[in-house]
Amino acid sequence: MLEVQVEGLTYTYPGAPTPALQEVSLTVPPGTWLLLHGDTGSGKSTLLKCLSGACPAFYGGTMAGRVRIGGLSPQAMSAAERVHRIGVVYQDPEAQQVHATVAREVAFTLENLGVPPREMGWRVAEALAMVGLSDRAGDPVASLSGGLRQRVALAAALVHQPGVLLLDEPASQIDPVAAEELWDVLRRLRDDFGLTLVMSEHRVDRLYGWVDQVAVLSRGRLVQLGPPREVAAWLREAHPDSAPVLARLWPASDVPALTVREVRQRIRQELRVPGGEGGHLSGGEVGRRKTPVAETVARTEAGAGASRELEDIVIGVERAVVLYPPSEVRALDECTAGLVRGRVTALIGPNGAGKSTLLRVWAGLQPLASGRLTGVLGGLRGDHPPSRRARSRFRTAAANGETAPPARVAFLPQNPNDLLSQETVEEELGLSLRLQGADDARTREVVAEVARGFGIHPLLPRHPRDLSGGERMRVALAALAVAEPELLLLDEPTRGLDPAQKQALGRWLRTGGRTVAVATHDLEFVAEFADRVLFVDQGQVVLSGTPGEVFRAALWFAPVLARALRGVAPGILCLADAVAAGWAR
Known part of the structure; x- marks a missing residue:
């Protein structure tokens, strides 16, 4: 169980006119799952690179402030110390993969650490089982889809049992079912093994219901840090386009919903829907809520x-x-x-x-x-x-420089x-x-x-x-x-x-x-x-x-709003529908 500390971190890439990170300070207690949320170019990936020690060692540039993983600076750690303490999954899994087959790829780090072959075998098997790739151990990595390669990269980051796991958009190429399975794996790593998780992600609509803390970055600065519900409420007012989609329902409420279950419970409570989660709104409510989107959908589809x-x-x-x-x-x-x-x-x-x-x-x-x-x-x-x-x-x-x-x-x-x-x-x-x-x-x-x-x-x-x-x-x-x-x-x-x-x-x-x-x-x-x-x-x-x-x-392969409003407002599939129909702001 390792704590992550960042104090006054400022980092500038070589030749860049402005810093990618400016005076960022935060603490992630041991066994905490922190989500980094922000627009493209806000500094999320750069912060993860600084936590891993890749900046400035690999990328160059200048860094000021302090970063500590379990009390030690990753910039000062040896390669072996970093591997023992920190697991990393980057945006591009292809860039991390060096071996031809799945099992060899996952075992690569253990080989470099000199782990005995007998121990290596069960560690690889366990890591592949955690990410649902046990039946793919002998497959060529090149034959896998991008989403499956991302799971291989996660297994390789877990196989040496680090105390901190850094993940840069780990769900960007995986399907909704696999994403839910991934979140469940990460939850178990946090709850059962005390792993500290720091993760960036753009598809946050489901994540706010899983994580412990959210840090919002904007133009290299930390602009908000706190529990998911508090951050979601702040985003809904300050930056509504970036707020989780479920949190934008019931804009007058001070307590935003974060999960499908919470949305359906609130519908039952506020609209008195009979018959549980499968019930429908009353006729009057359907008319008010569905206009104009759902009626248009029903006519045209x-x-x-x-x-x-x-x-x-x-x-x-x-x-x-x-x-x-x-x-x-x-x-x-x-x-x-x-x-x-x-x-x-x-x-x-x-x-x-x-x-x-x-x-x-x-x-x-x-x-x-x-x-x-x-x-x-x-x-x-x-x-x-x-x-x-x-x-x-x-x-x-x-081809060959000819005019096309x-x-x-x-x-x-x-x-x-x-x-x-x-x-x-x-x-x-x-x-x-x-x-x-x-x-x-x-x-x-x-x-x-x-x-x-x-x-x-x-x-x-x-x-x-x-x-x-x-x-x-x-x-x-x-x-x-x-x-x-x-x-x-x-x-x-x-x-x-x-x-x-x-x-x-x-x-x-x-x-x-x-x-x-x-x-x-x-x-x-x-x-x-x-x-x-x-x-x-x-x-x-x-x-x-x-x-x-x-x-x-x-069922699973449906947008989060469609799942939340299934059987209640079936014409609403996305946020634009919900806004037009008066469900969200």
């Missing part, structure tokens, strides 16, 4: 699902099979699905279900073992997307680092225009306009790899936007984005009549901005329809 399927399919697959060697696992298994022209289609489902594979097939990056591509773009490529195609962010981008025609299809992988190859953000955004033969003046004009639209204009002179995870995601999205592609294929595009940035992204996706496919675990984003939803599981589309149709059918 009944025939929407069937009619949209008959519209133009831009690209699709029919009975598609994708095999991943060496185990020949079927990532897609006789899958049939398509993207409707001008619609935003969301792909949801468990980790490893085949969502990313489906996007890669449509992008022309993954060949089919059998089946065929369909639709307008699918017909242009033939039945089997050739594996020899140049692997670029744009499927029609030039305007991009038709743009693909964003789970890890935005895979797209970032230039020395500055400005060069990154201008790359596709230069490949298309645009002159310097035109390139600068378009880059400046897109950068302002994505809120990254101040970042133009920066190196992309020096940015936070959310900033890198926005740069990658902007780099796709400059080419104005006809089809956008986005894999976890809200990863690392704060609520305001998600709203901006969603509005942009819905402008210009774009055809968009988004693979995501951010169900609130899906509820607000998607036209269609494809639920993917075990390589097949097992459920499809409008967000309302899918989320009313699903």
Whole structure:
């Protein structure tokens, strides 16, 4: 059981004009779970790096103030001392992984510490069991989805039994069921073993009901620290867009709700709903609460699902099979699905279900073992997307420096680092225009306009790899936007984005009549901005329809508000619905 102490911490990255952290002071008692909450670039990841000792040892820069883990400075600890005391899970699990198989990856730290093989075996088995990967011990890490890789990174951080666990957005790539399982694992680590947890996360709507303390950061400063309910009440008044969505219900109440159970209990108490949690509001209440959103949903959704399927399919697959060697696992298994022209289609489902594979097939990056591509773009490529195609962010981008025609299809992988190859953000955004033969003046004009639209204009002179995870995601999205592609294929595009940035992204996706496919675990984003939803599981589309149709059918795979108001106000799926219907402010 180790205490974390931070006193007057100020840290500045090399070459940065302003500090990333300024005079931050806080104490995390032993066995406490602290959530770091704040907008993208607020300093959450930097604070975790300072706690781990990575700043300034690895990243350089200057640091003032004091950091203590169990009374010792991580900056002064040896590598072995840091490993014994501190476990770390960073934003990019791929960057932490060095071995080919899951078990070897988890055992890597123990090998470096000289742990005997007999002890190493049971420790690895225990760590994999805690994160639900016991059946994946022999799998190649490269064959796993981003969410499963994140669980591998967590197991590797736990295997040496540290006293403090630092986690940077550990749920950014995992599905809702896996996220709840992760929170339960962390709760048990805190309660049963006294582990001190410090974690940053953007998807906080469920977390406020789990953690002990919340620290809110803004522009590198600590602006609020306290119990979750007090912080939620403060956010609701001071920064409502950042408050947990459930806390924004009943704005006149001094005690915000933090969990689905609390919301349903309050509904029963205040509205006297008969029959327990499955009851409905009275007719008058339904009329007042549901107008105008739920009535609009009820009118439009009944025939929407069937009619949209008959519209133009831009690209699709029919009975598609994708095999991943060496185990020949079927990532897609006789899958049939398509993207409707001008619609935003969301792909949801468990980790490893085949969502990313489906996007890669449509992008022309993954060949089919059998089946065929369909639709307008699918017909242009033939039945089997050739594996020899140049692997670029744009499927029609030039190879070997030749001038490229305007991009038709743009693909964003789970890890935005895979797209970032230039020395500055400005060069990154201008790359596709230069490949298309645009002159310097035109390139600068378009880059400046897109950068302002994505809120990254101040970042133009920066190196992309020096940015936070959310900033890198926005740069990658902007780099796709400059080419104005006809089809956008986005894999976890809200990863690392704060609520305001998600709203901006969603509005942009819905402008210009774009055809968009988004693979995501951010169900609130899906509820607000998607036209269609494809639920993917075990390589097949097992459920499809409008967000309302899918989320009313699903239990776990539904936004937190839809779950809280299930059977009471079924037309309300997201915060925008709740605000319009008078449930929230």
